Amino acid sequence: MRRHIIIGNGTAAVGAIEGIRSMSSEDAITVVSRENHPVYSRPLISYYLEGKTDLERMLYRDADFYEKNGCEVIYGVSVEEIKPEAKEAVLSDGRHLPYDDICVAAGSSPFVPPMEGLESVEKKFGFMTLDDALSLEKAITPESRVFIVGAGLIGLKCAEGIHGRVGSITVCDLADRVLSSILDAECAGIVQKHLEANGISFLLADSVAKFEGNKAVMKSGAEVEFDVLVLAVGVRANIGLLKAIGGTVNRGIVVDEHMATSVGGIYAAGDCAEGYDSSLGANRVLAILPNAYMQGRTAGINMAGGEAVFDKGIPMNSIGFFGLHIMSAGTYDGEKKEIRKGEILKRFFVKDDRLLGYMLIGETERAGIYTALVREKTPLSELDFEAVMENAGSVVFSAEERRKKFGGAV
Amino acid sequence: MKRVYVNEQWCLGCHLCEYNCAWANSGITSMSSALKGKNIYPRIHVEGDDRITFAVSCRHCEDPMCVKSCIAGAIRKEDGVVRINRSKCVGCLTCVLVCPYGALAPAADGIMQKCELCLSNTCGEPACVKGCPNRAIVYEERGE
Numbered sequence: 001m002r003r004h005i006i007i008g009n010g011t012a013a014v015g016a017i018e019g020i021r022s023m024s025s026e027d028a029i030t031v032v033s034r035e036n037h038p039v040y041s042r043p044l045i046s047y048y049l050e051g052k053t054d055l056e057r058m059l060y061r062d063a064d065f066y067e068k069n070g071c072e073v074i075y076g077v078s079v080e081e082i083k084p085e086a087k088e089a090v091l092s093d094g095r096h097l098p099y100d101d102i103c104v105a106a107g108s109s110p111f112v113p114p115m116e117g118l119e120s121v122e123k124k125f126g127f128m129t130l131d132d133a134l135s136l137e138k139a140i141t142p143e144s145r146v147f148i149v150g151a152g153l154i155g156l157k158c159a160e161g162i163h164g165r166v167g168s169i170t171v172c173d174l175a176d177r178v179l180s181s182i183l184d185a186e187c188a189g190i191v192q193k194h195l196e197a198n199g200i201s202f203l204l205a206d207s208v209a210k211f212e213g214n215k216a217v218m219k220s221g222a223e224v225e226f227d228v229l230v231l232a233v234g235v236r237a238n239i240g241l242l243k244a245i246g247g248t249v250n251r252g253i254v255v256d257e258h259m260a261t262s263v264g265g266i267y268a269a270g271d272c273a274e275g276y277d278s279s280l281g282a283n284r285v286l287a288i289l290p291n292a293y294m295q296g297r298t299a300g301i302n303m304a305g306g307e308a309v310f311d312k313g314i315p316m317n318s319i320g321f322f323g324l325h326i327m328s329a330g331t332y333d334g335e336k337k338e339i340r341k342g343e344i345l346k347r348f349f350v351k352d353d354r355l356l357g358y359m360l361i362g363e364t365e366r367a368g369i370y371t372a373l374v375r376e377k378t379p380l381s382e383l384d385f386e387a388v389m390e391n392a393g394s395v396v397f398s399a400e401e402r403r404k405k406f407g408g409a410v
Numbered sequence: 411m412k413r414v415y416v417n418e419q420w421c422l423g424c425h426l427c428e429y430n431c432a433w434a435n436s437g438i439t440s441m442s443s444a445l446k447g448k449n450i451y452p453r454i455h456v457e458g459d460d461r462i463t464f465a466v467s468c469r470h471c472e473d474p475m476c477v478k479s480c481i482a483g484a485i486r487k488e489d490g491v492v493r494i495n496r497s498k499c500v501g502c503l504t505c506v507l508v509c510p511y512g513a514l515a516p517a518a519d520g521i522m523q524k525c526e527l528c529l530s531n532t533c534g535e536p537a538c539v540k541g542c543p544n545r546a547i548v549y550e551e552r553g554e
Binding site for chain 1: 411413415416417418457458459462464466469471472475478479481482483497498500501502503504505506507508509510511512514515552553
């Protein structure tokens with residue numbers, strides 16, 4: 001029987017646990033959880049504030065998950081150090097835990113750039129964890145003027161979450177557009193307009209020069225008076241444990257297709273890991289929930305002595321704001337093709353007979369068909385791509401291909 | 411395991427499967443009170459063009475992308491059937507983003523629903539198959 005330690009208690013950790021147990025393994029599993037909560041769906045914290053879920057429903061797994069999977073969970077403790085020679089992990093409570101394999105599923109931490117006068121702001125919050133959301137919830141009132149630094153996925157979902165519970169929301173970003181990590185300028189413009197129509201104000205291509213208590217003075221000279229500040233500038237992968245022992249790290253902990261790090265017996269998965277992005281053909285941190293689960297599961301199977309490979313990771317997002325759905329996947333390289341129907345914009349990137357990526361605004365039906373074309377690198381000459389851009393569906397495939405999809409077990 | 415399989419050459423494109431699905435999942439005994447004058451949100455849909463039509467519903471995949479990708483942990487596979495706990499779903503559509511078959515669509519309230527083979531409703535077996543006039547969809551075991 002092997003002893004596995006899982007550092008972290010989020011989605012990648014669940015993937016690892018379920019991966020280990022899928023091998024009918026009776027290995028010992030210890031989960032070291034810095035947060036004092038059983039695993040919850042982290043992206044749901046904005047939906048919690050919006051009232052679309054609650055603390056019970058947002059649990060990612062049933063209450064008896066750890067017990068059923070035979071896991072010991074140590075709450076409120078972090079791993080301070082891994083000692084690969086001694087094969088033990090040193091915990092913040094002083095304990096030394098022996099291990100045969102470790103999965104580092106430590107996630108990421110908010111990145112707060114140095115900002116003059118930040119210490120003078122009384123009510124300031126991050127928006128990464130359930131505790132962040134609960135603290136923010138306590139601080140806001142129906143009159144609150146909220147200032148959010150960061151117009152990325154986290155900042156904007158926060159804005160939507162608290163929209164009905166505060167007086168006003170202003171969002172600033174150094175980038176010249178919203179959602180700059182997943183949308184180009186035109187698509188971002190459509191989303192921004194929609195958010196503005198719902199009462200959210202923006203200060204883009206601008207950043208805070210200094211804070212003076214409840215006032216932010218921007219580089220542009222604009223001033224923003226606020227009651228509550230949310231910092232959602234960005235995140236950084238938690239790579240420290242591996243870096244300290246000479247493991248290969250870049251923006252994330254570098255992993256191979258088995259989720260193995262450069263250090264024997266140590267795997268990594270989820271937002272802290274930098275694995276292969278098949279749409280890019282190179283490694284990158286894919287800080288999205290599906291990727292965390294799949295990487296975690298891959299690591300778990302390998303830790304339990306199985307053989308699993310995850311080499312089909314791609315960036316992909318499905319996100320909605322005030323009823324407008326947006327989806328994106330892959331990389332935005334190659335020839336641009338698009339479909340426009342009124343407010344709807346579907347933009348595709350094609351290169352060497354392959355779909356490399358896409359952005360969809362307003363029409364997302366059956367988008368998984370596009371995602372599969374990206375993930376599977378399907379030759380577009382095998383199907384009627386012009387037709388499928390217009391209307392996602394399976395009629396564009398050959399009858400033989402459809403027979404496989406809908407006439408056999410998949 | 412028994413699944414719904416498509417014989418597309420026999421599909422008439424009549425959409426009866428969609429109506430039978432919506433009816434079976436409505437919990438209403440009378441077909442006309444369940445469907446008449448209402449927008450329906452079936453868990454199966456007919457696709458096609460002027461040459462061929464076929465009905466698409468959940469494949470209940472061996473290794474479902476939707477289960478692994480659901481950000482709420484709302485989709486699970488139990489006894490071979492991919493099921494959704496609608497009370498946990500927040501309508502983010504990540505399952506739509508990842509399903510390679512285009513088999514998932516939300517209900518009227520924006521919350522996801524999906525084919526669960528009618529095993530939990532009063533029909534007890536797929537209503538789409540039961541009502542198909544030409545055996546263009548069948549519910550059977552095909553070698554696994």
